[in-house]
Amino acid sequence: MRALVVTHEETSRPGLVGERLVERGVELCVHVMVPDHTRPADFQPLPDAECDLLVVTGSYWSVYEEAIKPWIDAELDLIRQAHGRGTPVLGICFGGQALAAALGGSVDRSPETEIGWYRISPPPGAALPISDGPWMEWHHDRFHMPEGAELLASTAICPQLFRMGRSVGTQFHPEINVALATEWLDAASDDYLDSVGVVREDILADMARNEAANRRNCFDFVDWFLDDVAVA
Secondary structure, eight states: OEEEEEESSTTOOOHHHHHHHHHTTOEEEEEESOSSTTOTTOOOOOOOOOOSEEEEOOOSSOTTOGGGHHHHHHHHHHHHHHHHTTOOEEEETHHHHHHHHHTTOEEEEEEEEEEEEEOOBOOTTOOOSSOOOOEEEEEEEEEEOOTTOEEEEEOSSSEEEEEETTEEEESSOTTOOHHHHHHHHHHSOHHHHHHTTOOHHHHHHHHHHHHHHHHHHHHHHHHHIIIIITTO
16 A cells, blocks of 8 residues: 655654554655745645555644645645545644545634643544544644534544544644654744743653653554545
């Protein structure tokens, strides 16, 4: 199985998700949309080759942001076409928002920023197909699911996990590990972190404390996606 992994800058790598996919025998073809995140309009065109699986990761930007207009429509088309022909799609954070938008949903500003470790809950009367976490959150936007999608989990703030056929979108970051968290923090200015109430040392300490459990939860999540969703 070959997976096209669409990332948006060097720090949006697939992390633990990619690690588990490789362990499961999936070959990764990683495409970085924007090599220099300070120049978001300068992008690398998406490859033409079809894949067996499409993974779309997080980003610094918003799906609706003017700065990424030169390439976001092509990415949404890629997602839409993959879903339409039955190729399993996994969207993570920005990728989950892009998946929702591509399939007829929408994305807007979240009523509250979520940064840190949160538990997720299924709708009343339903059961979670994955662990309730805690899962790492780092987002300012939220998705509204397309018609026909199934809500699988939420926090008190917004939807966190949905499924539509062979496609799954998350708002949380199952792929996170200490290395990625360190890069995200290094890329963030002190003014930004102050504005969202984030202390670098606290985020890294929480990451180190949760990394082992998150690895197990992430691997179980990828297994669920491959074994229960992608084969449906």
